[in-house]
Amino acid sequence: MRVGFAGTPEFSKLALQAILRAGFEVPLVLTQPDRPSGRGLKLTPSAVKQLALEHALPVIQPRSLRLDGKYPEDALAAQLSLQQAQLDVLVVAAYGLILPAWVLQTPRHGCLNIHASLLPRWRGAAPIQRAIEAGDTQTGVTIMQMDEGLDTGPMLMVEPLNIEPDDNASSLHDKLAEQGARLIVQALQALPSGSLIATPQPETGATYAAKLDKAEAALQLHAPAELLARRIRAFNPVPGATIRLPGIPEPVKIWNAVAISDDTSVKIGQTEDVAHVINASPDGIDVATGKGVLRLLELQRPGGKRQPASAFIAGWSTFSR
Template sequence: MRLAFLGTPDFAVAALAAIVEAGHEVACVYSQPPAPRGRGHELKPSPVHAFAEARGIPVRTPASMRDPAEIEAFAALGLDAAVVVAFGQILPAAVLDAPRLGSYNVHASLLPRWRGAAPIQRAIMAGDKVTGVQVMRMTEGLDEGPVLSTATVRIDAQETAGTLHDRLAAAGADLIVRTLADIAAGTAVATPQAEEGVTYAKKISPKFSRLDWTKPGPVLDCKIRGLSPFPGAWFELPTEKGPVRVKALLSAFEDVDGAPGVSLDDRLLIGTGEGAVRLLRVQREGKGPQDAEAFLRGNPVPAGTKLP
């Protein structure tokens, strides 16, 4: 089919690569405009933009898809369908309805649970045991369209947002290729979403990332893994030169008693409002990620250390 692909982050690259590999004609790729990245704050293209450009696919980076000129240019592409994966803009009906067979979104949750911007992080933070990826036909409502296909993915006990992101991206890439084949053949069936069980995956606010050790251990464990590697749940570690910020990147809950925020041994077992959390991987501010054992060689945290 003749397609347009609208996507921005790494998560979307896998789907675009699979669509190209499957032999579809990608007439144009749409992505968010280049943004300042890295220490030099240079303007750099998004991962999807860079991937498409390297393969000679035309790229457009409109500030808004509601611009009448952009809508006209999109309609002029003469598309069979459009595929949207984490594009980053709300698309108007004039864009969604322009392709002959409609516009389709790859979404990283089992809808209607976790509609919105951060479904991967929110699923882990909520303690969900299962999530997945779905292809839906897009409507103007936020992730409200009927679902055409589903791939279910189990969330492991040591799952982080980073590892789940990669697994769901791969599953989504496979799913969109199979679903496009069904759409082309006229055999795809769109099933309306359930009206019950709707939840919203709000964007993660930086102020939400600090750890409160008075919260229950299972909640903190899920929060740590759900925010890893980005933006990273963090706490302050007291040192001789003053407190330093440390990100907790991997953890495990342990059912032992201890005062909240107090180190219960010399190996980063921290008491909480319920049980304790074992920190397995951390990152001191200005340093790279380290396993707990390596971190403790340069930053000892003896039993009895009180974390703010």
Template sequence: MRIVFAGTPEFAAGHLAALIAAEEHEVVAVYTQPDRPAGRGKKLQASAVKKLALEHGIAVEQPQTLKDADAQAQLANYHADVMVVVAYGLILPESVLRIPTYGCVNVHGSLLPRWRGAAPIQRAIWAGDSHAGVAIMQMEAGLDTGPVLLEKSLPIGADETSSSLYDKLAQLGPVALLECLADLPSKLSSAQVQDETLVTYAHKLSKEEAQLDWSQPAEVLERWVRAFNPWPVAWLISATGETVKVCRTQVHPGQPGAAPGAILQADKNGIVIQTQEQALAILELQPAGKKPMPAAAFLNGRAEQFPVGRQLGGVSDE
């Protein structure tokens, strides 16, 4: 098939690479976000998808919007059988969805209708889901609302972080996409409409919500830390009022009668803090301006930040 590919980050580039390698398909054009300033010098940087397309001599389009007639006419000129969309970052108007012969299909990092939206990988870990996956869906005007053509799932490990799960789904997605495209007309005719009663939304992450809340159970906070790794990284306010990032934790027995936020232990084995249910042992932390380090290394010279018996609380100035 003649394919127009739309995507921007590394996750999307992996899918584009699979399409390029598939001899039965031809990628006739790539759509990606305009170059953005990045790094200390704030120089314009091309997206991972653009770099890959240019390496293979594929035409690259970077419109600010697809809502105007000229952009839509340019897309129509490629005479695509299908438009494949993976983490593109621009809204596709309904008129655009109708341009390719078979419409537009999207690769989404969740088992729809669970976790529609911007952060499905992180929300699945945070919620304690047993499985994650990718869904290939036919795009509609709504947010991740289209009928599902194909899904593939995998278990979420007990120590899974957003980073590790992202890597696994980045491998699974291209496999699912190629399988779907191999028999697209049949997949479209048998597409499954999403059950609206099962919908959950994966809202965009924020630094503010990454602050650990000691009124939550320890098992929830342990997932919290894994879900926010590698961004924005879970954090707390130490007894001296400093913001400290929390990189790795485990559930630990609590102390009967201790208030949530109470520091129960601070030694080479970890910093143990009481929660609503049980306690959370912090094994790796990252002070401001430093790299992540084991609890023992953190406490060497910073023990005043976690005095046993004190109760943590407070709100960051960030």
């Protein structure tokens, strides 16, 4: 089969890599335009583009695919490229652009999406992070036949994956990326025979995984400690979670923390702007929350290094001994 591919970040790269290793012909790759990155804000190609160039695959980077949108010239050029590629199927994984009807209808078998959740739970942009934040114990990958809705198409393959208590967004991302890469190859191998059965998504149980916002990084300490610990894991590494600590003017990034108590008698104090530190020891920095105590285990000042609590306290004049 002639398999087109649309994707941008590392999650997508693993899928494209698996498709190439399986021997499928990939006549066209779509990815987002190069973005400024690093301290010098140098234009940097996406992970998918870098892999495509290594394999000498044709790459297009339209700013939009809407023929009636802001960049119709990009959409028209992409339409011509897709028609000339004569695709049997287009695989989509974390591409980042909405696919209009004309794209969905161009490949002979339509478009297959690799989605990192057990649909219909966590449709949308951030299913990995929202599953951890919500305290889900299970997630997985759904291979979906795309339609014009937001992750609403029929399901072709579904495989669950347990979320471990110490999983953060980074570790869970890597597991799901490998799982998705394996499943899409199986789906492509089964596609020509017609053995894939399309199952409509259930009408109940749908949730929306809203895109992460930088404003979410600042933890609201009136929330329960259990929820705050999950948010720290969900926002690791992006956008990160921060707390204001006594004697430190700038927000401190929290890389790891655990809820150690649900005692409601511990009060967060008169202000939530600066954390109420109950205890600081080599075991961690205990902070009062709306319900229970949050123990900070790994921290980082702006411009500094990630440190375990014991090392952080040693350089913290307010609590150093």
